[in-house]
Amino acid sequence: MATEYTFSAEELARIADIRRRYPTARAALMPVLWMAQEKFGWLSRGVIELVAQTLGLSPAEVYGVATFYTMYHTEAHGRYVLDLCTCLSCQVLGAEELLHYLEERLGVRDGQTTPDGLFTIRHTECLGACGSGPVLMLNNRRYVHRLSRERLDQLLEELRQGRIPEFESIPLPERHWENEEPS
Amino acid sequence: MTNWKAYRPLLLPPIRGLDRIEVYEQHGGYEALRRVLAEWTPARVIEEVKASGLRGRGGAGFSTGLKWSFMPPPDGRPRYLCVNGDESEPGTFKDRQILEFNPHLLIEGALIAAYAIQATAIYLYIRGEYADWIDRVEVALLQARERGYIGERVLGTDWSIAFYVHRGAGAYICGEESALMESIEGKRAYPRQKPPFPAQRGLWGRPTTINNVETLANVPLIIRHGAEWYNQIGAPKHPGPILYGISGHVNRPGVYELPSGMPIETLIYEVAGGIRGGKRLKAVIPGGSSTPPLRADQIAGVTMDAESLRAAGSMMGTAGMVVLDEDTDMVRVLVRIAEFYHHESCGQCTPCREGTGWLVKILRRIERGEGKPADLELLLEICNQMEGRTVCALADAAAWPVRHTIQRFREEFEARCRGSLFSVPEPIPSTSQ
Numbered sequence: 061m062a063t064e065y066t067f068s069a070e071e072l073a074r075i076a077d078i079r080r081r082y083p084t085a086r087a088a089l090m091p092v093l094w095m096a097q098e099k100f101g102w103l104s105r106g107v108i109e110l111v112a113q114t115l116g117l118s119p120a121e122v123y124g125v126a127t128f129y130t131m132y133h134t135e136a137h138g139r140y141v142l143d144l145c146t147c148l149s150c151q152v153l154g155a156e157e158l159l160h161y162l163e164e165r166l167g168v169r170d171g172q173t174t175p176d177g178l179f180t181i182r183h184t185e186c187l188g189a190c191g192s193g194p195v196l197m198l199n200n201r202r203y204v205h206r207l208s209r210e211r212l213d214q215l216l217e218e219l220r221q222g223r224i225p226e227f228e229s230i231p232l233p234e235r236h237w238e239n240e241e242p243s
Numbered sequence: 244m245t246n247w248k249a250y251r252p253l254l255l256p257p258i259r260g261l262d263r264i265e266v267y268e269q270h271g272g273y274e275a276l277r278r279v280l281a282e283w284t285p286a287r288v289i290e291e292v293k294a295s296g297l298r299g300r301g302g303a304g305f306s307t308g309l310k311w312s313f314m315p316p317p318d319g320r321p322r323y324l325c326v327n328g329d330e331s332e333p334g335t336f337k338d339r340q341i342l343e344f345n346p347h348l349l350i351e352g353a354l355i356a357a358y359a360i361q362a363t364a365i366y367l368y369i370r371g372e373y374a375d376w377i378d379r380v381e382v383a384l385l386q387a388r389e390r391g392y393i394g395e396r397v398l399g400t401d402w403s404i405a406f407y408v409h410r411g412a413g414a415y416i417c418g419e420e421s422a423l424m425e426s427i428e429g430k431r432a433y434p435r436q437k438p439p440f441p442a443q444r445g446l447w448g449r450p451t452t453i454n455n456v457e458t459l460a461n462v463p464l465i466i467r468h469g470a471e472w473y474n475q476i477g478a479p480k481h482p483g484p485i486l487y488g489i490s491g492h493v494n495r496p497g498v499y500e501l502p503s504g505m506p507i508e509t510l511i512y513e514v515a516g517g518i519r520g521g522k523r524l525k526a527v528i529p530g531g532s533s534t535p536p537l538r539a540d541q542i543a544g545v546t547m548d549a550e551s552l553r554a555a556g557s558m559m560g561t562a563g564m565v566v567l568d569e570d571t572d573m574v575r576v577l578v579r580i581a582e583f584y585h586h587e588s589c590g591q592c593t594p595c596r597e598g599t600g601w602l603v604k605i606l607r608r609i610e611r612g613e614g615k616p617a618d619l620e621l622l623l624e625i626c627n628q629m630e631g632r633t634v635c636a637l638a639d640a641a642a643w644p645v646r647h648t649i650q651r652f653r654e655e656f657e658a659r660c661r662g663s664l665f666s667v668p669e670p671i672p673s674t675s676q
């Protein structure tokens with residue numbers, strides 16, 4: 061069956077390059093799934109078949125891997141996916157209230173997409189940014205730190221205007237004792 | 244630990260632009276690699292790292308030099324070093340600072356380790372969420388390749404090494420070393436039964452060593468300054484600098500580099516500026532969500548090293564310390580920890596797959612005020628059924644916080660059950676407090 065999805069010649073060259081990093085074609089699967097998801101937005105059945113065909117794997121194998129990892133989308137989603145950490149450190153800083161605030165603001169529940177297709181909100185597990193929590197991840201990449209209701213309002217506004225926040229480097233905390241007089 | 248204030252950071256020194264290779268080189272970067280390749284046998288590197296006392300920073304605290312010595316002699320076929328940058332244990336956010344601020348220290352450490360175990364390729368596994376940091380590391384790797392530190396015939400010697408980044412895609416279990424290898428192989432990340440251990444049969448069945456990002460970042464320091472210098476830093480049995488990640492209810496959260504063996508009280512009150520809003524401390528989770536919480540009255544004199552924490556009834560874990568103030572609802576905290584492990588269980592083993600689900604179910608019932616008389620014992624019984632009975636340690640990591648939080652905050656759990664229609668539960672035998 062001909063599929064409506066294809067990789068360009070340039071993408072196929074990149075895939076060949078990825079394959080050279082590993083002794084098996086199978087091992088190229090995760091990087092190629094990443095490529096496919098970035099190109100097509102999510103891993104629909106047709107995309108899974110394309111990846112399978114490209115690497116000489118069965119669609120079942122590819123689907124099995126795609127569903128094991130939470131960052132691979134096997135369902136359609138909004139233009140902006142907001143993964144808000146509600147895990148341990150963020151939870152004790154009020155992340156669950158922030159999630160409810162987002163739900164209220166957008167009129168959808170955890171895991172759902174707004175009717176205009178703009179936002180999908182999800183709670184997520186620890187993002188590894190506990191010291192600058194509560195934190196969320198935008199579209200599998202950009203971290204937005206030190207969230208508050210105000211910061212969320214501002215973020216939604218920016219995204220509505222199509223503006224993605226810049227990468228924010230959180231500096232190491234000040235070593236205040238180094239400036240003190242030795243006692 | 245009297246003179247911790249005089250300690251100056253070695254893993255994350257305050258040097259602007261250190262992520263650029265020329266700045267890193269100006270500050271002595273890649274000299275350790277040069278020296279090792281020019282003058283040292285692989286065996287000597289292993290001996291030096293053994294003598295340094297370096298212990299793994301990924302959670303288990305195993306001797307790094309000893310782990311390297313388990314690799315069989317080279318046989319001309321491929322063998323691997325995996326660098327574990329999956330960093331997903333709640334409360335842990337230190338490896339990311341190395342990736343951002345000092346990636347070449349990690350790269351140099353990984354190269355020295357690869358030389359020591361005579362690896363042919365390095366796979367640096369980084370959790371998928373760290374996409375922005377992966378891009379930065381890729382730039383650093385490109386720079387290192389251009390300077391001849393990576394590739395064919397490194398620095399003109401006859402040693403060659405390949406170095407690749409593998410991006411994860413959101414699954415805590417990939418941090419478990421055998422699951423990490425499955426994930427690199429392009430599979431669902433189901434941990435493997437051990438033995439055989441990775442040094443015997445690892446990636447693609449070949450000898451493999453797995454080390455944490457922070458562990459490897461220590462290696463160039465040991466080569467540069469010597470094992471003896473290194474094991475003078477911090478706690479004698481657990482020496483070296485530690486990246487303490489402090490989060491939760493403190494005034495100044497973040498990653499602080501200080502010697503091992505820092506008193507918990509000093510870290511909370513002096514380093515991280517004390518509890519927010521002048522509140523009192525209720526509990527500390529010392530090293531990531533799987534390490535048993537200590538009550539405020541249990542931390543006096545306890546220091547951050549394996550020995551002291553074990554004696555106090557907890558563990559060092561990842562040194563990702565979560566500080567909880569007096570208003571914290573311990574039942575809610577424990578529900579959320581249990582939910583994490585339930586979500587992340589790979590589902591291979593019945594005690595883990597079912598056990599984590601039951602823990603969540605019963606804890607939620609208690610949280611809602613619908614706890615039944617025997618629920619607390621039931622939870623402990625489920626922990627008994629989970630611990631030590633599974634393919635990997637995730638089941639243990641899920642059970643420990645439940646067991647110890649209930650034992651150490653029993654009144655809070657009982658009070659929740661008392662609100663229910665049922666009678667008060669029997670007291671719990673407090674054996675392994």
Ligand SMILES: Cc1cc2nc3c(=O)[nH]c(=O)nc-3n(C[C@H](O)[C@H](O)[C@H](O)COP(=O)(O)O)c2cc1C
Pocket residue numbers: 298299300301302303304305307310327328329330331332415416417418419420421453454455456458459635636637640
């Ligand atoms: C469920 C589970 C998750 C783990 N997650 C991580 C992790 O995210 N990062 C890490 O370095 N080690 C993790 N570990 C420990 C690794 O299996 C392994 O011991 C470690 O990477 C070895 O490196 P080290 O000796 O340098 O500490 C995990 C272990 C288990 C059982």
Ligand code: SF4
Pocket residue numbers: 416433434587588589590591592593595596633634635636637638
């Ligand atoms: S203990 Fe849990 S996570 Fe580990 S292999 Fe078994 S089911 Fe999977």
Ligand code: FES
Pocket residue numbers: 145146147148149150151185186187188189190191193194195333334335
């Ligand atoms: S708990 Fe939210 S980033 Fe770690």
